[in-house]
Amino acid sequence: MTERNRPLERMAWQLFELFNATPRSRFKIELPVAPWQECVRLAKLIRKAQAHDCVHATEHLLQQFLETQQTLISRLTALQQELKPSSNASPRSTVSDLYLDLKALHEEFASVEYDRHNHQLTVTTDEIVLDDLQLGPFAIVLECDQLGNVSPFRVEATDANPASGSSRTTHPHVQDDTLCEGEGRVPLERALRQGRLFDFFLIVRQILSSYNSESAYVRIADWHGITCHDCGSTMVEEDRESCFRCETDLCSDCSYGCQSCSERFCNGCTEACEVCHEYYCQACLQTCSECELLYCEGCHTDDKCPNCVEKQETEANFSSAANPSVHAVRVGEVAVSP
Amino acid sequence: MRVLMINNDGAGFADYIDVEVGTTVEQLFTQQVKSGRPSDYLIRVNRLPSHREQVLQEGDRISITARKIEGAVGL
Numbered sequence A: 001m002t003e004r005n006r007p008l009e010r011m012a013w014q015l016f017e018l019f020n021a022t023p024r025s026r027f028k029i030e031l032p033v034a035p036w037q038e039c040v041r042l043a044k045l046i047r048k049a050q051a052h053d054c055v056h057a058t059e060h061l062l063q064q065f066l067e068t069q070q071t072l073i074s075r076l077t078a079l080q081q082e083l084k085p086s087s088n089a090s091p092r093s094t095v096s097d098l099y100l101d102l103k104a105l106h107e108e109f110a111s112v113e114y115d116r117h118n119h120q121l122t123v124t125t126d127e128i129v130l131d132d133l134q135l136g137p138f139a140i141v142l143e144c145d146q147l148g149n150v151s152p153f154r155v156e157a158t159d160a161n162p163a164s165g166s167s168r169t170t171h172p173h174v175q176d177d178t179l180c181e182g183e184g185r186v187p188l189e190r191a192l193r194q195g196r197l198f199d200f201f202l203i204v205r206q207i208l209s210s211y212n213s214e215s216a217y218v219r220i221a222d223w224h225g226i227t228c229h230d231c232g233s234t235m236v237e238e239d240r241e242s243c244f245r246c247e248t249d250l251c252s253d254c255s256y257g258c259q260s261c262s263e264r265f266c267n268g269c270t271e272a273c274e275v276c277h278e279y280y281c282q283a284c285l286q287t288c289s290e291c292e293l294l295y296c297e298g299c300h301t302d303d304k305c306p307n308c309v310e311k312q313e314t315e316a317n318f319s320s321a322a323n324p325s326v327h328a329v330r331v332g333e334v335a336v337s338p
Numbered sequence B: 001m002r003v004l005m006i007n008n009d010g011a012g013f014a015d016y017i018d019v020e021v022g023t024t025v026e027q028l029f030t031q032q033v034k035s036g037r038p039s040d041y042l043i044r045v046n047r048l049p050s051h052r053e054q055v056l057q058e059g060d061r062i063s064i065t066a067r068k069i070e071g072a073v074g075l
Helices: A006-021 A032-053 A055-082 A095-108 A182-193 A197-208 A306-322 B025-032
Strands: A113-114 A119-126 A128-132 A133-136 A136-145 A153-157 A169-171 A270-272 A279-283 A285-287 A295-297 B002-007 B013-019 B041-043 B061-066
Touching: A006 A095, A032 A055, A055 A113, A055 A182, A095 A113, A095 A197, A136 A197, A153 A197, A182 A197, A197 B061, B002 B025, B025 B041, B025 B061
Parallel strands: B002 B061
Antiparallel strands: A113 A119, A119 A136, A128 A133, A136 A153, A270 A279, A285 A295, B002 B013, B041 B061
């Protein structure tokens, strides 16, 4: 016969009351505004990259757009499901379910503590290691009296190894103790709404155990600082600039602003106009059809550089001088143009 | 027979479903998760780790959680 655990039973009852104090009728509708705004921003950037024929940047942005679009769709789908009539609602946890969840949490995690005065359930993971980067254990603190709010939990590093350039970032996906759930957001929301505590903590742990380099506050490769592609110096995340064309990381000294389109570029993606000697990105420079000299829009005349235009004019003048309409022979006068 | 199926993947799903007597964990996984391998998921029966050949019982609680769930920056 299974032995009853009285403290866990009491905890399960308290949690049951808190979970049921947040009925569906008080469900706060949170529209996915952030992913929508990100889609709008990315679409704008894609159009810009396409206008500059930046193939690599366009591909990268399109991938980001697809992922953000998927997030938007998932969030809207989840909201739609949550707002369906209660007859279709998924089952909610009973006291018995919560008791079994708590028992399973004790077996699965290093530590489980409940602060009954502050209604905080804290579950601590084992050490999290991502690609050989040791980040230490994390305490997942669930505010059980805030279950109707968005993300009513925080994630605290108990033996933090923060990014060198950002002490607020204790994990590639945790900043200021807030976990950016990414793909886990919808299942986390559903688990909490249905009172599935064990699933909730398991999902958070799996997010902490995963790494998405495409969408990290600080990438693991940059955890101990970011290297400038051009000069090799190390910088912090806040100082990082990126080449608009090839997307390499640059320090502020190695990032050049194109005089025409104002985007930032690395040394390899910029050229000097050979007429005015200002720097421009390759997309904003043109090649002279005569001498193949690179020149900018400001120095542009038809499809020739100013040098060739001047040369052409000189030749035209010379030609006119050689064949005047009036021959000033022996009269002491200069040639007259037609 | 009825079991509680919890899929913590994608948009999430948790509800009672009917399965045939003798259904194994792997068979249920194949039915519920269209793409993906069982090894990429934590499959729990009544909150305990399970094995593929485990035969499900009436009232079992099966949860499927991806081992890798990618976080993101504040969306």
